[in-house]
Amino acid sequence: QTATTEDDVLTNKDAFEESFVKHVETTLARNMYNCDNLAAYQATSNTIRDALLIDWANTQQKQTIQDGKRVYYLSLEFLMGRAMDNALINLKSRDNTKKSLTELGFNLEDVLEQEPDAALGNGGLGRLAACFVDSLSSKNYSGWGYGLNYQYGIFKQKIVDGYQIETPDYWLKYSNPWEIMRSEIQIPVDFYGYVYEDHDPNTGKAKKIWAGGERVLAVAADFPIPGFNTDNTNNLRLWNAKPTEEFDFTKFNAGDYQQSVGAQQRAESITSVLYPNDNFESGKELRLKQQYFWVAASLHDIVRRFKKNHKNNWKKFPDQIAIQLNDTHPTLAIVELQRILVDLEDLEWNEAWNIVTKVFAYTNHTVMSEALEKWPVDLLGRLLPRHLEIIYDINFFFLKEVERKFPDDRDLLGKVSVIEENAPKSVKMAFLAIVGSHKVNGVAELHSELIKTTIFKDFVKVFGEDKFTNVTNGITPRRWLRQANPELAALIAEKLNDPNYEYLTNLGRLKKLEEFVNDDEFLKRWDIVKFNNKVRLAALVKETTGVVLDPTVLFDVQVKRIHEYKRQQLNIFAVIYRYLKIKELLSQGVSVDEIKEKYYIPKASIFGGKAAPGYYMAKTIIHLINKVGDIVNNDPEIGDLLKVVFIPDYNVSKAEIITPGSDLSNHISTAGTEASGTSNMKFALNGGLIIGTVDGANVEITREIGEENIFLFGNLAESVEDLRHKHIYEGVHIPQTLAQVFSAIESGIFGNPDEYKALIDGIKYHGDYYLVSDDFELFLAAHVKLEKVFGHHGGDASDTDHLHKWVKSAVLSVANMGFFSSDRCIDEYAEDIWNIEPLNQ
Numbered sequence: 048q049t050a051t052t053e054d055d056v057l058t059n060k061d062a063f064e065e066s067f068v069k070h071v072e073t074t075l076a077r078n079m080y081n082c083d084n085l086a087a088y089q090a091t092s093n094t095i096r097d098a099l100l101i102d103w104a105n106t107q108q109k110q111t112i113q114d115g116k117r118v119y120y121l122s123l124e125f126l127m128g129r130a131m132d133n134a135l136i137n138l139k140s141r142d143n144t145k146k147s148l149t150e151l152g153f154n155l156e157d158v159l160e161q162e163p164d165a166a167l168g169n170g171g172l173g174r175l176a177a178c179f180v181d182s183l184s185s186k187n188y189s190g191w192g193y194g195l196n197y198q199y200g201i202f203k204q205k206i207v208d209g210y211q212i213e214t215p216d217y218w219l220k221y222s223n224p225w226e227i228m229r230s231e232i233q234i235p236v237d238f239y240g241y242v243y244e245d246h247d248p249n250t251g252k253a254k255k256i257w258a259g260g261e262r263v264l265a266v267a268a269d270f271p272i273p274g275f276n277t278d279n280t281n282n283l284r285l286w287n288a289k290p291t292e293e294f295d296f297t298k299f300n301a302g303d304y305q306q307s308v309g310a311q312q313r314a315e316s317i318t319s320v321l322y323p324n325d326n327f328e329s330g331k332e333l334r335l336k337q338q339y340f341w342v343a344a345s346l347h348d349i350v351r352r353f354k355k356n357h358k359n360n361w362k363k364f365p366d367q368i369a370i371q372l373n374d375t376h377p378t379l380a381i382v383e384l385q386r387i388l389v390d391l392e393d394l395e396w397n398e399a400w401n402i403v404t405k406v407f408a409y410t411n412h413t414v415m416s417e418a419l420e421k422w423p424v425d426l427l428g429r430l431l432p433r434h435l436e437i438i439y440d441i442n443f444f445f446l447k448e449v450e451r452k453f454p455d456d457r458d459l460l461g462k463v464s465v466i467e468e469n470a471p472k473s474v475k476m477a478f479l480a481i482v483g484s485h486k487v488n489g490v491a492e493l494h495s496e497l498i499k500t501t502i503f504k505d506f507v508k509v510f511g512e513d514k515f516t517n518v519t520n521g522i523t524p525r526r527w528l529r530q531a532n533p534e535l536a537a538l539i540a541e542k543l544n545d546p547n548y549e550y551l552t553n554l555g556r557l558k559k560l561e562e563f564v565n566d567d568e569f570l571k572r573w574d575i576v577k578f579n580n581k582v583r584l585a586a587l588v589k590e591t592t593g594v595v596l597d598p599t600v601l602f603d604v605q606v607k608r609i610h611e612y613k614r615q616q617l618n619i620f621a622v623i624y625r626y627l628k629i630k631e632l633l634s635q636g637v638s639v640d641e642i643k644e645k646y647y648i649p650k651a652s653i654f655g656g657k658a659a660p661g662y663y664m665a666k667t668i669i670h671l672i673n674k675v676g677d678i679v680n681n682d683p684e685i686g687d688l689l690k691v692v693f694i695p696d697y698n699v700s701k702a703e704i705i706t707p708g709s710d711l712s713n714h715i716s717t718a719g720t721e722a723s724g725t726s727n728m729k730f731a732l733n734g735g736l737i738i739g740t741v742d743g744a745n746v747e748i749t750r751e752i753g754e755e756n757i758f759l760f761g762n763l764a765e766s767v768e769d770l771r772h773k774h775i776y777e778g779v780h781i782p783q784t785l786a787q788v789f790s791a792i793e794s795g796i797f798g799n800p801d802e803y804k805a806l807i808d809g810i811k812y813h814g815d816y817y818l819v820s821d822d823f824e825l826f827l828a829a830h831v832k833l834e835k836v837f838g839h840h841g842g843d844a845s846d847t848d849h850l851h852k853w854v855k856s857a858v859l860s861v862a863n864m865g866f867f868s869s870d871r872c873i874d875e876y877a878e879d880i881w882n883i884e885p886l887n888q
């Protein structure tokens with residue numbers, strides 16, 4: 048009588064243990080006597096997966112029966128991180144699993160550590176997609192993700208002699224228990240070849256045929272996405288490229304068997320590696336191949352599913368399907384759907400185009416020109432000859448319409464054309480995405496306003512204001528509060544009288560925390576939680592860098608991709624300035640205690656983030672941070688007054704430790720450059736304060752939490768253009784403080800100054816594009832102010848000054864962060880863009 052249902056493994060110890068042993072013995076073909084943590088992870092994940100699959104199958108069946116509208120989120124990146132803890136939390140199985148594993152002789156935390164990160168993304172855009180699929184499931188929407196199942200995720204970063212070294216992330220070393228291979232779902236995708244015109248034998252109508260070329264198979268791998276507090280379990284479908292069995296007989300007959308097999312094999316390279324550029328367009332042919340492979344497979348899958356229920360009733364297509372384009376990477380989907388409808392399904396151009404534009408919507412994530420995708424027409428035309436023709440036709444009909452509406456505006460046509468005529472003649476993907484979508488959104492208010500007045504202003508004129516909208520980004524509180532910060536999540540649940548953590552799907556309820564802001568006992572407990580999280584972060588720093596941090600000092604964190612616009616250089620220059628000043632004071636005989644008392648509180652500057660492998664300037668910044676760390680951390684006079692560390696290989700799992708452990712985090716991009724930022728939200732939700740510029744979502748965070756609870760500084764977006772102009776025509780003014788930093792670097796104290804020449808010259812002589820010189824002293828001043836508020840916190844809860852200023856601000860921040868749940872964000876997309884409603888459960 049031990050028979051159990053799959054669901055019991057989630058809540059019943061015996062059922063869990065029975066399944067665990069079964070998986071050890073059958074799935075893993077091992078035995079309980081030599082079961083290590085890795086085997087325990089595999090047996091546990093397979094056990095949880097079994098339960099997950101039931102919910103997943105039920106959900107898909109329910110969604111099919113209800114036959115409502117579904118949204119498909121097309122993203123080339125899903126930066127998921129680990130799946131197991133998230134599944135345990137969402138399925139309410141964490142306690143049972145922890146207890147069961149303990150009985151079996153394992154520790155849950157150690158077992159969780161065995162899982163490699165699914166690092167199929169670069170940074171913010173990829174992590175946003177991961178938060179979105181979590182919210183789609185948790186809020187009972189019918190919503191699938193479509194992406195690529197890269198064999199290699201974002202590279203692993205090693206730091207050797209202060210330099211970044213990239214090593215491959217072969218994350219599928221052991222089989223992936225969260226992936227369900229759908230080897231029966233195979234979709235052929237064609238490349239190259241040529242187009243000819245034929246006549247329909249029945250109607251006599253002319254018809255375009257795309258023929259010849261290379262064929263690759265797209266094979267589906269499915270990842271179930273569990274929701275929190277609901278059985279709703281959506282699907283993330285990631286494609287694998289596989290060779291077809293068709294064979295190059297000319298080569299074969301010519302006796303070149305080896306070579307023809309080799310050519311087939313190369314098909315798999317399409318989904319081999321994630322391009323490691325963040326906010327930078329590289330124009331590589333393989334990247335375009337990835338994009339079309341993914342888009343074609345996804346659309347054919349979507350269309351096939353539609354036809355199963357609705358045959359050729361194409362009018363219904365936009366009532367059944369919404370497709371969201373995560374940046375311009377999937378823009379070819381617009382062209383592909385038009386091709387399917389016109390070439391394969393024989394719809395009239397206008398009827399097809401009407402359907403296409405109702406289905407698609409496009410999210411823009413940047414205004415920076417170097418990140419805007421452009422594909423040369425000769426490359427596009429060679430790889431996808433029929434698609435290039437369709438793009439020309441789309442542009443032709445669009446421009447005709449513009450001309451009809453604005454007959455007197457002679458320049459307008461050139462400004463909105465999807466084709467850039469300059470050498471090399473190319474297709475502007477953002478323009479194509481706008482023309483083919485019914486809505487275009489930015490990701491924070493400031494950013495959404497900026498795109499309307501700069502890069503897309505002519506399209507606002509053509510299409511009107513209503514097509515352009517804002518959906519401010521959000522983050523999932525399941526991973527970024529409950530999973531990353533269990534102690535804080537528990538304290539909040541207690542204060543909200545919410546033992547089932549329902550606030551995690553109703554994040555506005557955090558507001559109630561304001562009631563306790565004058566309760567000293569509560570503030571102390573809050574501060575102890577922060578302290579414990581700082582101890583956890585200090586352990587990570589010790590383990591990864593060897594540097595020992597005192598958890599009572601100010602933890603000042605900047606972790607994100609390394610980019611000039613994000614201005615890690617501004618931060619490290621300020622650290623160098625601090626070091627120089629401390630040295631100066633010491634040389635004047637001022638004691639360490641007096642320095643702490645009157646000048647500089649002790650602090651640790653914690654950096655982390657990857658540079659794109661070909662981004663020289665970003666790599667230079669990493670090198671400088673590491674060299675400054677070497678000098679400062681080994682200076683015997685300095686002690687705990689200042690530490691500088693660079694945590695190697697920043698990723699989602701490390702973020703889960705770093706975020707809760709920060710006192711202060713930096714979001715200091717040049718105003719107008721960071722579309723939103725999402726780590727700012729994660730830090731604030733975990734009770735860290737922010738030092739930031741008036742950029743991206745910092746603006747709305749300030750509005751929500753109150754300007755007295757955030758440290759803003761720097762020139763505003765509206766001044767940036769003038770300042771850049773001034774730099775070029777009047778020269779850059781380097782303030783004395785910054786000049787001292789440059790002299791120190793040039794003196795060689797951080798190693799060969801030639802290595803930093805490009806970094807400094809870019810500011811001094813090449814126009815200081817990111818306004819480091821303009822914002823440097825404002826940054827220093829913001830620090831003076833915030834360090835007064837932080838005080839001489841000793842991590843002992845007896846520092847009432849700290850408690851009443853800093854900790855209060857932290858509580859008030861958290862209390863007002865409800866708006867930044869990705870649940871709210873998904874509700875806005877559902878209502879304003881997708882026109883879908885949650886499923887009846």
Ligand code: 26Q
Pocket residue numbers: 169170171172173175322324325326327328329330334412413418420490520721722723724725743
């Ligand atoms: C494009 C062409 C070829 C190769 C790579 C790319 C590419 C890859 C990744 C271009 C851009 C990206 C990533 C962009 C990104 O992460 N943007 C961030 O999106 C976040 C979510 O909206 C925002 O919070 C950030 O402000 C924004 O920088």
